[in-house]
Amino acid sequence: xxxxxxxxxxxxxxxxxxxxxxxxxxxxxxxxxxxxxxxxxxxxxxxxxxxxxxxxxxxxxxxxxxxxxxxxxxxxxxxxxxxxxxxxxxxxxxxxxxxxxxxxxxxxxxxxxxxxxxxxxxxxxxxxxxxxxxxxxxxxxxxxxxxxxxxxxxxxxxxxxxxxxxxxxxxxxxxxxxxxxxxxxxxxxxxxxxxxxxxxxxxxxxxxxxxxxxxxxxxxxxxxxxxxxxxxxxxxxxxxxxxxxxxxxxxxxxxxxxxxxxxxxxxxxxxxxxxxxxxxxxxxxxxxxxxxxxxxxxxxxxxxxxxxxxxxxxxxxxxxxxxxxxxxxxxxxxxxxxxxxxxxxxxxxxxxxxxxxxxxxxxxxxxxxxxxxxxxxxxxxxxxxxxxxxxxxxxxxxxxxxxxxxxxxxxxxxxxxxxxxxxxxxxxxxxxxxxxxxxxxxxxxxxxxxxxxxxxxxxxxxxxxxxxxxxxxxxxx
Ligand SMILES: *[C@@H]1O[C@H](CO)[C@@H](O)[C@H](O)[C@H]1NC(C)=O
Ligand SMILES: *[C@@H]1O[C@H](CO)[C@@H](O)[C@H](O)[C@H]1NC(C)=O
Ligand SMILES: *[C@@H]1O[C@H](CO)[C@@H](O)[C@H](O)[C@H]1NC(C)=O
Ligand SMILES: *[C@@H]1O[C@H](CO)[C@@H](O)[C@H](O)[C@H]1NC(C)=O
Ligand SMILES: *[C@@H]1O[C@H](CO)[C@@H](O)[C@H](O)[C@H]1NC(C)=O
Ligand SMILES: *[C@@H]1O[C@H](CO)[C@@H](O)[C@H](O)[C@H]1NC(C)=O
Ligand SMILES: *[C@@H]1O[C@H](CO)[C@@H](O)[C@H](O)[C@H]1NC(C)=O
Ligand SMILES: *[C@@H]1O[C@H](CO)[C@@H](O)[C@H](O)[C@H]1NC(C)=O
Ligand SMILES: *[C@@H]1O[C@H](CO)[C@@H](O)[C@H](O)[C@H]1NC(C)=O
Ligand SMILES: *[C@@H]1O[C@H](CO)[C@@H](O)[C@H](O)[C@H]1NC(C)=O
Ligand SMILES: *[C@@H]1O[C@H](CO)[C@@H](O)[C@H](O)[C@H]1NC(C)=O
Ligand SMILES: *[C@@H]1O[C@H](CO)[C@@H](O)[C@H](O)[C@H]1NC(C)=O
Numbered sequence: 001x002x003x004x005x006x007x008x009x010x011x012x013x014x015x016x017x018x019x020x021x022x023x024x025x026x027x028x029x030x031x032x033x034x035x036x037x038x039x040x041x042x043x044x045x046x047x048x049x050x051x052x053x054x055x056x057x058x059x060x061x062x063x064x065x066x067x068x069x070x071x072x073x074x075x076x077x078x079x080x081x082x083x084x085x086x087x088x089x090x091x092x093x094x095x096x097x098x099x100x101x102x103x104x105x106x107x108x109x110x111x112x113x114x115x116x117x118x119x120x121x122x123x124x125x126x127x128x129x130x131x132x133x134x135x136x137x138x139x140x141x142x143x144x145x146x147x148x149x150x151x152x153x154x155x156x157x158x159x160x161x162x163x164x165x166x167x168x169x170x171x172x173x174x175x176x177x178x179x180x181x182x183x184x185x186x187x188x189x190x191x192x193x194x195x196x197x198x199x200x201x202x203x204x205x206x207x208x209x210x211x212x213x214x215x216x217x218x219x220x221x222x223x224x225x226x227x228x229x230x231x232x233x234x235x236x237x238x239x240x241x242x243x244x245x246x247x248x249x250x251x252x253x254x255x256x257x258x259x260x261x262x263x264x265x266x267x268x269x270x271x272x273x274x275x276x277x278x279x280x281x282x283x284x285x286x287x288x289x290x291x292x293x294x295x296x297x298x299x300x301x302x303x304x305x306x307x308x309x310x311x312x313x314x315x316x317x318x319x320x321x322x323x324x325x326x327x328x329x330x331x332x333x334x335x336x337x338x339x340x341x342x343x344x345x346x347x348x349x350x351x352x353x354x355x356x357x358x359x360x361x362x363x364x365x366x367x368x369x370x371x372x373x374x375x376x377x378x379x380x381x382x383x384x385x386x387x388x389x390x391x392x393x394x395x396x397x398x399x400x401x402x403x404x405x406x407x408x409x410x411x412x413x414x415x416x417x418x419x420x421x422x423x424x425x426x427x428x429x430x431x432x433x434x435x436x437x438x439x440x441x442x443x444x445x446x447x448x449x450x451x452x453x454x455x456x457x458x459x460x461x462x463x464x465x466x467x468x469x470x471x472x473x474x475x476x477x
Contacts, residue, residue, distance in 0.1 A: 029074045031096055033060045036076065038093035045087035045109065067102075075099035082128070083107040090134075095120040102126040106152070109133055114153075119144035130154040130176070138177075140165040147171060154178035154200070159212070161185075162201075167192040174198040178232075181212045186233065191221020197251075198230045205235040205259055213237050218257070220245055232256040234281065239263075247273050256281040258305065265289030271297040279303040283329070287311060291330075296321045296348070303327040307359065310334055314342050315360075320349035327357045331384060335363040343370045350375040359384035361408065368392030374400045386410035386432060393417070394433075399424040408432040410456060415439065423448040435459040 033056075040054050050064040060076075061068035067078035076097045087109035094103070095117025101124060110132040118124070119141025127145070130152045137160030138153065148169050158180040166175065167189025175193070178200055190199065199222070203213035214236040222231070223245020231246070234256045241264035242257065253276050263286040271277070271294030278300045287306075290313035295301065299322035312334040319325070328349065337343055347370065349355060355377040366389035374397020381403055390412040398407070399421030406429065414436040422431075423445020429452060438460040446452070 025074060029060075032074060032076050035091075035093040035096035036060055036063065036066065036079075039079075039091045042091040043086050043088035045085070047085040050081075050084065051086075069099060072099055077123075078102040078104070080104040081108065085109070087111065087133075089113075090115055092117045094118070098122070100124055101147075104128050105132065106130040107132075111135060114139055114158075116141045118142060121145050123147055125171075126150045128152040129156065132156050134158055137161060138163055138166070142166065143168045145169070149173045149195075152176040153180065156180055158182060162187055162214075164189045166190065169193060171195050176200045178202040179204045182214060183212045184214055185216035186214055186219055186222075186238070188219035188221045191219060191224045193225060195227060196225050197227050199225070199228060200230065200232040201236070202232045202256070203235045205237065215239070218243055218246070218262075222246060223248060225249065226251070228252060230254040230256075232281075234258040234260070236260050242266075250275060252277060253300070254279040254281075257285065258282060259284040261286065263287060266292050268292045269294055271295040271301075274298055277301055278324075279305075281305040282309065283307040285309050290314070291316055291319075291335075293318070295319060298322075300324055302354075305329050306333070307331045308333075312336065315345040317341075317344035318348045319345050320352045320355075323351040323353060325349070325352045326354040326379075328352075328355065329357060329359040330363065331359040332362045335360070335365060337365040337367050339367050340370065343367060346370050346376075347372045350377075353377050353379070355380050357382045360388070361385055362387040364388065365390060366413075369395055371395050371397055373397055376401060379403055382406045384408045385412065388412050390414060394419060394422075394438075396421050398422065401425065403427055406430040409436065411435045413437055417441070418443055418446075420445050422446065425449065426451070428452055430454045432456040433460065437461055439463075 040051050043051060054063045060066060065079055065081040066076055069075045069077040077099050078101060080102065082104045085108065089112035090110055092115040095115060098120055100121050103124060106128045111134060113136035114134055116139045118139060122144060124145040125147050126149060134156040138158060140163040143165035149171050150173060154176050159182060161184040162182055164187045167187055172193050173195050175196060201214060205213050217240035218238055220243040223243050228249050229251050230253060232254060238260040242262060244267060247267050247270050250273060252274050255277060258281045265288055270292045275298055277298040283305045287309040291311055293316040296316055296318040302324045304325055307329045310333060313336060315335055350372055356379055358380060361384040368391055373395050380401050382405060386408045393416035394414055396419035404425050405427055410432040417440030418438060420443045422443060428449050431452060434456040441463045
């Protein structure tokens with residue numbers, strides 16, 4: 001008898017629990033579904049029509065872009081509507097999808113603000129809103145999304161301050177805020193993001209896209225980000241010097257601070273502390289002092305973009321030793337060369353078998369071009385050496401560089417004749433030799449250059465009897 005009563009009571013309890021569980025599940029299903037519907041209702045444009053099928057006759061877990069959890073059936077863990085051409089606001093109801101781990105709405109036309117209710121998404125790990133038209137500022141409530149690993153708001157119209165609270169996201173791995181219109185400093189709290197590997201707040205100033213940007217100094221605390229591999233704060237209005245601690249981040253492969261108002265000298269040891277450096281972009285600042293010789297120790301170095309600064313002294317003689325540089329731009333600086341020793345860097349650049357771009361124009365380079373120019377990479381497309389004091393002849397070995405598009409040696413002190421072999425540069429589109437002291441006749445082989453669109457030979461001592469000045473051929477200017 002007792003046993004039967006017990007069994008009945010147990011069964012009753014079990015069914016009560018089960019029905020309570022069902023009730024809870026029904027309630028949570030209702031919350032999730034209505035949050036999704038509220039989200040849908042704010043979308044004003046859905047060119048591919050995927051949201052038409054977001055209706056009550058279909059389980060919401062099967063709606064396009066919606067993923068529910070396996071452990072938590074009926075809980076939305078991912079909402080992925082990337083590249084759907086959608087427009088409209090983001091409903092604050094999205095904050096009710098509390099199991100959400102991924103919110104991927106990039107490459108649409110979402111506008112309006114980022115709802116503050118995002119802060120309810122404690123499980124959010126991956127939040128990508130890049131390439132939309134979001135306005136307003138980043139809500140400080142994001143700091144509540146303590147599981148966040150990836151945050152990408154690049155290419156929107158966000159304004160205002162970058163919230164200090166972003167520094168309270170202990171698991172953040174990638175913070176990408178490129179191409180917005182913040183009016184902000186770089187918060188020093190970002191130095192707390194001990195998991196960060198990518199920090200990119202390239203405002204795009206100088207490329208025409210931005211009008212407001214980051215100002216103030218680069219905080220020293222960023223040097224605490226020991227796992228950082230990429231930092232790009234180019235195209236802003238940052239001033240002051242680079243905090244020395246940044247040059248200690250031994251895992252960095254990209255250091256980009258181009259187009260700012262930074263000044264100061266580079267530490268001599270940079271190439272040994274930043275051993276993994278691949279892209280080194282400091283162009284368009286006010287840096288001074290020499291280019292550290294130690295850079296040749298960074299054996300992965302492939303992009304050297306130090307143009308438009310006030311770097312002086314000699315170009316490190318072994319800069320190309322490791323052979324990986326393909327982009328080498330030091331134009332518009334105060335770099336010096338006087339004798340063959342100062343041009344040794346050219347010999348080392350012959351090791352760079354992928355070199356495509358080589359620009360040293362508007363410096364203070366004198367002396368003769370070494371004949372090793374003949375051994376530069378066959379892939380070389382651009383040589384800019386104009387506005388220096390280079391003397392001697394244009395080495396005949398130049399004819400080896402069969403893929404050259406541009407050879408600009410305008411405004412130098414070249415003497416002797418133009419080598420006949422120049423006619424072998426079948427891809428040449430631009431040849432600038434104006435304002436030198438070149439003599440002799442213009443090689444007839446120039447007539448072979450069918451791609452040549454610009455030829456500048458004026459202000460030299462060339463003989464008058466030349467076929468180009470009398471007509472028939474590419475524009476002579
Ligand atoms: C979101 O949750 C709040 C609080 O539980 C509730 O008041 C609101 O109606 C919900 N919104 C939607 C669209 O479900
Ligand atoms: C819901 O969407 C499905 C899939 O597009 C469609 O077949 C169905 O007719 C829709 N139901 C209603 C009530 O709109
Ligand atoms: C809640 O939704 C999930 C997934 O659609 C479904 O499996 C489950 O049966 C629903 N629960 C209730 C009580 O409606
Ligand atoms: C963030 O978390 C704090 C503390 O848990 C809470 O008081 C606050 O309401 C939360 N804000 C949001 C937007 O979730
Ligand atoms: C965010 O989405 C864009 C566009 O699809 C993509 O290019 C970018 O890599 C994503 N960001 C991150 C940090 O994964
Ligand atoms: C930022 O804008 C520039 C210039 O319009 C563009 O070249 C670059 O690709 C953009 N980057 C991103 C991440 O949107
Ligand atoms: C974060 O950084 C700020 C400023 O650098 C510091 O004052 C604060 O104590 C740090 N907070 C945490 C949680 O680490
Ligand atoms: C850089 O690292 C070295 C060696 O770990 C250390 O002695 C030095 O103080 C660090 N410099 C800065 C500016 O953090
Ligand atoms: C840097 O390279 C030079 C050779 O140019 C070498 O002597 C030196 O040991 C290297 N330094 C380090 C730290 O690797
Ligand atoms: C070219 O590379 C080889 C092999 O890495 C190296 O031994 C040599 O010193 C380099 N030559 C120059 C001129 O840098
Ligand atoms: C070019 O390289 C070849 C083979 O390494 C070498 O024999 C020749 O001397 C070099 N020429 C010049 C001008 O440096
Ligand atoms: C280039 O032009 C010259 C003179 O016009 C001609 O003799 C020669 O065969 C041509 N060479 C090449 C490589 O096209």
